[in-house]
Amino acid sequence: MKKMILATSLALAVHTAQAWETLPEKAPAPADNPVTEAKVELGKTLYFDPRLSINGTQSCNSCHNVMAGGDDNRAFSQGATGKLGGRSAPTVWNAAFQSVQFWDGRADSLEAQASGPITNPVEMGMPSAKAAENRLKQIPGYKALFKKAFGSDEITMEAITKAIASYERTLITPNSPYDRFVKGDKQALTAEQQEGMALFEEVGCTSCHSGANFSGPAMAPGQGFYMSFPVFKDNEYVNKYDLLKDKGREEATGKAEDAHKYRVPTLRNIALTAPYFHNGSVKTLDEAVRVMAKTQLNKDLTEEQVRKITAFLEGLTGEFPEQTLPRLPGTNGTTLLVP
Amino acid sequence: MKKMILATSLALAVHTAQAWETLPEKAPAPADNPVTEAKVELGKTLYFDPRLSINGTQSCNSCHNVMAGGDDNRAFSQGATGKLGGRSAPTVWNAAFQSVQFWDGRADSLEAQASGPITNPVEMGMPSAKAAENRLKQIPGYKALFKKAFGSDEITMEAITKAIASYERTLITPNSPYDRFVKGDKQALTAEQQEGMALFEEVGCTSCHSGANFSGPAMAPGQGFYMSFPVFKDNEYVNKYDLLKDKGREEATGKAEDAHKYRVPTLRNIALTAPYFHNGSVKTLDEAVRVMAKTQLNKDLTEEQVRKITAFLEGLTGEFPEQTLPRLPGTNGTTLLVP
Numbered sequence: 153m154k155k156m157i158l159a160t161s162l163a164l165a166v167h168t169a170q171a172w173e174t175l176p177e178k179a180p181a182p183a184d185n186p187v188t189e190a191k192v193e194l195g196k197t198l199y200f201d202p203r204l205s206i207n208g209t210q211s212c213n214s215c216h217n218v219m220a221g222g223d224d225n226r227a228f229s230q231g232a233t234g235k236l237g238g239r240s241a242p243t244v245w246n247a248a249f250q251s252v253q254f255w256d257g258r259a260d261s262l263e264a265q266a267s268g269p270i271t272n273p274v275e276m277g278m279p280s281a282k283a284a285e286n287r288l289k290q291i292p293g294y295k296a297l298f299k300k301a302f303g304s305d306e307i308t309m310e311a312i313t314k315a316i317a318s319y320e321r322t323l324i325t326p327n328s329p330y331d332r333f334v335k336g337d338k339q340a341l342t343a344e345q346q347e348g349m350a351l352f353e354e355v356g357c358t359s360c361h362s363g364a365n366f367s368g369p370a371m372a373p374g375q376g377f378y379m380s381f382p383v384f385k386d387n388e389y390v391n392k393y394d395l396l397k398d399k400g401r402e403e404a405t406g407k408a409e410d411a412h413k414y415r416v417p418t419l420r421n422i423a424l425t426a427p428y429f430h431n432g433s434v435k436t437l438d439e440a441v442r443v444m445a446k447t448q449l450n451k452d453l454t455e456e457q458v459r460k461i462t463a464f465l466e467g468l469t470g471e472f473p474e475q476t477l478p479r480l481p482g483t484n485g486t487t488l489l490v491p
Numbered sequence: 492m493k494k495m496i497l498a499t500s501l502a503l504a505v506h507t508a509q510a511w512e513t514l515p516e517k518a519p520a521p522a523d524n525p526v527t528e529a530k531v532e533l534g535k536t537l538y539f540d541p542r543l544s545i546n547g548t549q550s551c552n553s554c555h556n557v558m559a560g561g562d563d564n565r566a567f568s569q570g571a572t573g574k575l576g577g578r579s580a581p582t583v584w585n586a587a588f589q590s591v592q593f594w595d596g597r598a599d600s601l602e603a604q605a606s607g608p609i610t611n612p613v614e615m616g617m618p619s620a621k622a623a624e625n626r627l628k629q630i631p632g633y634k635a636l637f638k639k640a641f642g643s644d645e646i647t648m649e650a651i652t653k654a655i656a657s658y659e660r661t662l663i664t665p666n667s668p669y670d671r672f673v674k675g676d677k678q679a680l681t682a683e684q685q686e687g688m689a690l691f692e693e694v695g696c697t698s699c700h701s702g703a704n705f706s707g708p709a710m711a712p713g714q715g716f717y718m719s720f721p722v723f724k725d726n727e728y729v730n731k732y733d734l735l736k737d738k739g740r741e742e743a744t745g746k747a748e749d750a751h752k753y754r755v756p757t758l759r760n761i762a763l764t765a766p767y768f769h770n771g772s773v774k775t776l777d778e779a780v781r782v783m784a785k786t787q788l789n790k791d792l793t794e795e796q797v798r799k800i801t802a803f804l805e806g807l808t809g810e811f812p813e814q815t816l817p818r819l820p821g822t823n824g825t826t827l828l829v830p
Contacts, residue, residue, distance in 0.1 A: 200558055209553070209569050219539055220819040225826040230548050234573030426826035437824030466823060475816045480559040484805060485776030487564040487765035 173364035174331040179248030179321040185314045187321050190301040195319030197478040203287055205232040205276035208489040216244035221424025227432030235274040240432035246420050248321040249365035252376035255430045257415040258404035260374030262317035267309055281309040290488055293481020325421055325470025341467050348464030351457055356449045366419035378413040382447035389443045393433035423466045438462045512703035513670040518587030518660040524653045526660050529640040534658030536817040542626055544571040544615035547828040555583035560763025566771030574613040579771035585759050587660040588704035591715035594769045596754040597743035599713030601656035606648055620648040629827055632820020664809025680806050687803030690796055695788045705758035717752040721786035728782045732772035762805045777801045
């Protein structure tokens with residue numbers, strides 16, 4: 153409880169002290185994994201390589217589709233062998249600005265996150281980190297890519313995740329209408345969106361969704377900005393969208409005080425990442441706005457307010473950097489996907 | 492039987508009459524669907540859009556991966572809902588040079604092929620062409636793309652498949668070591684590969700795998716170049732690799748004379764598309780060479796011959812044109828993948 157109060161007051165303090173922020177052009181990187189071109193190239197190749205899944209049917213991009221909003225627009229993702237995940241896939245776009253990863257914040261870095269799905273039996277399903285390493289070791293072309301990226305051609309899960317994280321740090325969507333508006337282009341947001349922007353603050357959305365990434369105040373890497381969801385439980389939405397079924401961060405920490413707590417997710421590109429919330433239970437953005445206002449702030453918005461806030465949120469869709477398709481290195485005259 | 496004899500003598504005639512051919516830079520297109528930049532752009536977007544599958548988990552690229560050899564390196568592809576296909580996914584690279592599509596040649600054009608997997612229940616699983624059209628009609632951004640490509644924003648399966656086929660006509664891999672060798676660069680193939688090239692002809696592989704695409708003589712569009720496989724049934728491979736289980740083209744035409752006939756597939760990029768044959772039963776290229784020589788020509792190759800022919804076939808891997816990732820148009824604030 154103490155933690156939550158601290159986090160909340162921090163957020164309010166940060167919010168009131170600061171103006172609207174634009175998205176930085178570069179994402180922070182840990183000291184032991186600076187972003188380099190070679191790591192990004194390797195990371196992109198790995199990100200798109202379905203051979204990191206047990207049966208070769210899924211890559212990172214399958215559920216975190218960078219050709220779209222960075223997720224899969226499904227309530228729960230389907231894994232390589234047809235199983236369903238337990239939470240909705242978060243977007244990979246601008247994930248580099250989140251201080252912790254996963255809905256429950258259980259990974260303290262992009263590096264720590266990247267290995268999760270590869271060895272998760274309901275996701276990519278590799279039996280172990282070792283198995284993933286061995287898979288890649290059998291693809292001759294990767295040797296040179298690892299060598300170029302890390303100075304050593306040793307293929308380890310640490311290097312794999314460092315490379316993927318480096319690629320993800322380039323997945324930034326600047327110049328949304330919101331950003332252009334904040335930078336001075338007063339035509340970038342419509343009148344309705346500007347009213348929505350003011351409402352977004354007045355209603356109290358910014359008490360959590362603050363900062364450049366609309367995911368809370370700047371935290372030290374690995375330190376999460378967590379909030380309870382739902383805060384207010386006595387409303388129709390809690391049952392309708394089954395909001396108490398998932399224990400949230402408690403499932404990661406085992407601590408009762410973490411029940412129903414989640415990392416505050418980014419709202420950037422939110423118009424592209426329906427359905428909404430950890431369980432993907434809400435199909436549309438306007439309904440997500442209604443639910444949030446009621447469950448988090450105990451406010452019943454008018455339809456006009458919902459419309460304006462939704463319009464503002466649509467103004468958070470940024471520009472997606474053009475990328476080339478990676479070439480996946482081959483396995484000359486054989487396959488790793490047949491016993 | 493008459494048909495096969497005709498085809499065989501045609502192939503031999505063409506082969507002996509012509510020198511080794513290089514891959515054309517452009518693929519032929521039907522008169523009613525000339526390739527344009529706008530169609531290619533739309534087609535690429537559709538090719539990568541998983542919303543053409545029932546649950547949004549698969550795109551054309553899932554099984555025909557252009558980041559790799561244009562297939563999925565699996566024996567049988569896994570469909571959107573986890574079912575397995577009945578034949579190994581053929582490569583999409585240079586498919587534009589095949590006069591018919593699918594292993595059994597049942598589609599007489601790339602356009603006719605493209606609709607197949609979308610509505611196949613074990614592949615992308617859309618219940619009907621109408622359902623696929625309706626899915627795309629709900630994605631606002633596609634309207635402008637269809638308008639630009641076809642002059643009309645009507646979204647029909649005909650337009651969808653014309654666009655995808657147009658994109659596929661750009662998937663050409665020129666300048667393989669073989670092509671460079673034929674064009675005069677005598678260093679492009681190693682001495683071993685050159686010996687393999689001579690053996691490839693002497694042994695008789697070119698009686699079927701002739702022409703620029705190594706898939707037989709130039710045929711009129713829609714006219715297939717079919718061969719029986721296996722021709723010689725009295726050998727260990729037929730049982731070992733279960734080569735008689737699939738009835739081949741008979742399953743498409745219902746005619747006994749088409750039993751075990753298949754379209755002669757390209758050998759370009761063959762080193763990237765293991766496992767081999769319609770049933771993906773052979774894991775490695777050298778074994779595929781042994782099997783072909785025995786089942787098609789009744790020849791037992793020495794290990795040296797196998798090695799040389801395999802080395803030559805590795806020289807058929809071309810250059811893959813650099814492409815940008817498409818942007819998939821969004822569905823503002825909602826998803827089509829939740830009921």
